[in-house]
Amino acid sequence: MTANGTPSSDRPIVLACDAIERSFGGLKALKGATLNVREGEIFGLVGPNGSGKTTLVNVVTGFYPPEAGTVTLFGENITHVAPHRIARKGVARTFQNLALFKGMSVLDNILIGRHTHMHPSALGTLFYWWWAQREELANRRIVEEVIEFMQLQDIRDEPVDVIPLGLQKRVELARALVAEPRFLILDEPMAGMNQEEKEYIARFILDAREERGVTILIIEHHMDVVTAICDRVVVLSYGEIISEGPPQEAIAHPKVVSAYLGERAAKRHQQQVAS
Amino acid sequence: MFYRRAGIRHTRYQDERQLFPLGFDRFLILSVLALLIAAPFLLDRFYLAGYLIPWLIWTSAALGLNLLMGGAGQIHLGYGAVMAIGAYTSVHLVRAGVPLEFAMIAGGLMSASIGIVFGAAALRVKGIYLAMATLAMQYIVDFVISQTPAISGGSLATIQVPPVSFLGISLRGDTETYYFALFVCFLIALFMLNVGRTSFGRALAAVREKDYAAQILGVSVFKYKLLAFWVSSFIGGVVGSVLAVCYLRAISPDQFHIELSIQLLAMVIVGGLGSVLGPFFGAALILFAPIVLNNLTGLVATSFGLAIPIDLRAHIPLIAYGALVIGFLLYEPLGLAKIYSNLRNYMLVWPFRHAQR
Numbered sequence: 122m123t124a125n126g127t128p129s130s131d132r133p134i135v136l137a138c139d140a141i142e143r144s145f146g147g148l149k150a151l152k153g154a155t156l157n158v159r160e161g162e163i164f165g166l167v168g169p170n171g172s173g174k175t176t177l178v179n180v181v182t183g184f185y186p187p188e189a190g191t192v193t194l195f196g197e198n199i200t201h202v203a204p205h206r207i208a209r210k211g212v213a214r215t216f217q218n219l220a221l222f223k224g225m226s227v228l229d230n231i232l233i234g235r236h237t238h239m240h241p242s243a244l245g246t247l248f249y250w251w252w253a254q255r256e257e258l259a260n261r262r263i264v265e266e267v268i269e270f271m272q273l274q275d276i277r278d279e280p281v282d283v284i285p286l287g288l289q290k291r292v293e294l295a296r297a298l299v300a301e302p303r304f305l306i307l308d309e310p311m312a313g314m315n316q317e318e319k320e321y322i323a324r325f326i327l328d329a330r331e332e333r334g335v336t337i338l339i340i341e342h343h344m345d346v347v348t349a350i351c352d353r354v355v356v357l358s359y360g361e362i363i364s365e366g367p368p369q370e371a372i373a374h375p376k377v378v379s380a381y382l383g384e385r386a387a388k389r390h391q392q393q394v395a396s
Numbered sequence: 397m398f399y400r401r402a403g404i405r406h407t408r409y410q411d412e413r414q415l416f417p418l419g420f421d422r423f424l425i426l427s428v429l430a431l432l433i434a435a436p437f438l439l440d441r442f443y444l445a446g447y448l449i450p451w452l453i454w455t456s457a458a459l460g461l462n463l464l465m466g467g468a469g470q471i472h473l474g475y476g477a478v479m480a481i482g483a484y485t486s487v488h489l490v491r492a493g494v495p496l497e498f499a500m501i502a503g504g505l506m507s508a509s510i511g512i513v514f515g516a517a518a519l520r521v522k523g524i525y526l527a528m529a530t531l532a533m534q535y536i537v538d539f540v541i542s543q544t545p546a547i548s549g550g551s552l553a554t555i556q557v558p559p560v561s562f563l564g565i566s567l568r569g570d571t572e573t574y575y576f577a578l579f580v581c582f583l584i585a586l587f588m589l590n591v592g593r594t595s596f597g598r599a600l601a602a603v604r605e606k607d608y609a610a611q612i613l614g615v616s617v618f619k620y621k622l623l624a625f626w627v628s629s630f631i632g633g634v635v636g637s638v639l640a641v642c643y644l645r646a647i648s649p650d651q652f653h654i655e656l657s658i659q660l661l662a663m664v665i666v667g668g669l670g671s672v673l674g675p676f677f678g679a680a681l682i683l684f685a686p687i688v689l690n691n692l693t694g695l696v697a698t699s700f701g702l703a704i705p706i707d708l709r710a711h712i713p714l715i716a717y718g719a720l721v722i723g724f725l726l727y728e729p730l731g732l733a734k735i736y737s738n739l740r741n742y743m744l745v746w747p748f749r750h751a752q753r
Contacts, residue, residue: 182612183611184608184611203611203616204608204611204612205610205611205612205613205614205615205616205617207612208611208612208613208614209614212612213612213613214612216609220606220608220609221609222601222602222605222606222609223605224601224605224670225598225601225605229598229601232595232598233598233599233601233602233610233613233615234613235595236595236598236599236602236613236614236615237613237614239595240595241594241595241596241598241599242596243587243596243623243627245594245596246587246590246591246594246596246597247583247586247587247590249590249593249594253590253594253595254410256595257413257593257594257595258409258410258413260595261409261413262409265409296613300613300614
C-alpha cells in the first residue's frame with residue numbers, strides 16, 4: 122500500500138531496469154538485475170557491501186552505461202542518455218559520500234538544484250537587473266520553501282564545509298528536492314548518522330513522498346529504517362537480485378540471511394522459523 | 397567596526413542579494429569609484445598614463461582570466477595569446493576603417509572562437525595536462541602571428557594603431573583614454589560581480605568543484621567548460637584590443653609572449669583566485685612592486701652610501717619579487733583578497749571576536 126491507499130501493483134511503473142549487466146575489468150558488478158519501481162513507492166535497495174547497489178544507481182542515472190539490458194524511465198528508454206539529460210527528465214539523486222560544492226554557502230548549494238528550471242546565460246549575468254533578477258528571486262522563493270521544509274533556516278548563509286555531517290546530508294537532500302523531481306534516488310542518506318538524525322531524515326523522506334508526490338528509490342544499510350519506511354525492497358548480492366517483496370518478508374528470505382550472515386546462520390534462522 | 401552588520405535587516409530577497417548588502421561596503425566602493433573618476437584632475441599626466449591606465453587594463457585581463465581559473469577551475473597558460481588575437485584582429489579592422497566599437501567586439505569574437513578550440517582540450521584533460529595544452533596555444537598563436545606577414549607585417553614589424561574614437565569621443569588624449577579603460581574595466585568587474593549571484597556563475601562553480609554532481613543536477617559539463625573558455629576568451633580579446641589602442645598604440649608580436657601570460661597568471665594567483673577584488677590588488681602588486689623595489693634599493697644604496705654594483709641593483713627587485721610570489725603561495729594561497737577579507741571579517745564583529753564565523 123502506498124500513500125493514498127491504491128495497491129502499488131496497479132500504479133504506473135516509474136523506473137524499469139531490465140536485465141542490466143555491467144562489469145569493471147574482470148569483475149561483474151551487475152549480472153542481469155531486473156526491477157520495477159512504481160509511482161508513489163518508497164523502494165528499498167539493500168545488500169551487503171560490494172553487491173552492486175551504487176553501480177545500479179549509477180547505471181540508472183547515466184554515469185555507467187550498461188553493457189546489456191535497458192533502463193526505462195516514465196516509459197522512455199534512457200539506456201545511453203547522458204546524466205545531465207536524465208536530470209532534466211525529473212530525476213534527482215544524492216550521493217553516498219556527499220557531493221556538495223565546497224566554498225559555497227548552503228543557500229547557493231541548494232540554488233544550484235534549480236538549474237534545470239532556470240535559463241543561465243552570460244549576457245543575463247552582465248545585465249542582471251533586467252534579465253536575470255526576476256528569475257533568480259522567483260527561484261529563491263521556491264528554495265526558501267524547501268529550506269523551511271528541511272528546517273535549514275539558521276544555517277543557510279554558512280559555508281557548506283563547516284556544518285556537521287548530519288546537516289550536510291540534509292542540505293544534499295534539499296538540493297535534490299528543489300529540482301522538483303518526480304523520481305528521487307537516495308544513496309545511503311543515513312550513513313554515519315546518529316539515531317536522532319536518522320529519525321529526522323526518515324521523517325523528511327516520508328514527508329517528501331506525502332507532500333510532493335515523489336517516487337523514491339533508497340539504498341540503505343540501516344534495516345530498522347528500511348523495514349519502517351519502504352513499501353517494497355529488493356536485495357542484491359554479487360550483482361544478482363536474490364529476494365524481492367515487502368521489506369519484512371524480503372529480508373527474512375534464507376538467501377538474504379546467508380548473504381549477510383553466512384550459511385550456518387541461515388540454517389539456524391530457518392530452524393527458528395520452523396519451530 | 398566600520399562594517400557593522402548589526403541592525404541591518406533585509407526584508408526582501410532582492411535587498412539581501414544585492415552586490416554589497418552592507419552599507420559600509422557600498423560607501424567604500426563608491427568612494428573608490430569617485431576617486432577613480434576624479435583621478436585625471438588630481439593626478440599628474442605621467443601617473444595617469446604610466447600607472448593608472450596599465451593598472452586598469454591589466455586588471456581587466458586578470459578578471460577575464462579569473463573567470464576561467466577561479467570561476468570554472470580551468471587553468472590557462474596562454475591568455476597572452478588570447479589577447480594577441482583580439483589585439484591584431486581589432487587593429488587590422490580599425491586600419492581598414494571599421495569603427496572601434498565593432499572592431500573590439502570582432503576582436504573578442506575572434507579570440508573566443510580560437511580560444512574555444514584549445515579550450516576543448518579541457519573536456520579530456522585536467523590540471524597540469526590542461527596547462528600544457530594551453531601553453532601549446534600560446535606558442536602556436538605566437539608562431540602563426542609572427543610568421544604570417546599578413547597579420548604581423550613580418551616577425552620584427554610593428555603595426556601602428558591609427559587614431560581612434562569611441563562613441564564619438566577621440567581617444568587621443570590621456571584623459572579620454574583613461575576614462576575609456578575605466579569604463580571597460582568597470583563593465584568587466586560588474587559582470588564578474590554578478591557571476592557570483594546568478595545561475596550561470598553557480599553552474600561554473602559546480603563544474604569546478606564536482607563535475608559528476610553538477611551533471612546529475614542537469615548542468616552539462618561539456619557545455620559549461622566550453623562556455624567558460626568562450627566567455628573568458630571573449631573578455632581577453634576585448635581587453636587585448638583595448639591594450640593595443642589605449643596603451644601600446646603600436647603592436648608587435650613580442651608584446652604578447654609567454655611573459656604576459658605568466659604575468660596575468662601571477663596577478664590572478666597573488667590577487668586571489670575566484671575573487672573580484674583580487675585582480676585589482678594582484679595587478680597593482682605585480683605591475684608596481686618591481687618599480688617600488690627598484691626605487692627602494694636605490695634609496696637604501698644612496699642613504700647608506702653602499703656601492704651596489706649596477707647589475708646587482710637591477711636584479712634585487714626581481715629576486716624580491718620572486719620571493720613575494722613564493723611567499724604568497726606558501727602563506728596565503730587565496731591571495732591579497734583573502735587578507736582583505738580576513739581583515740573585514742575581523743572588523744565586522746570587533747570587539748566581539750567570539751562572534752566571528
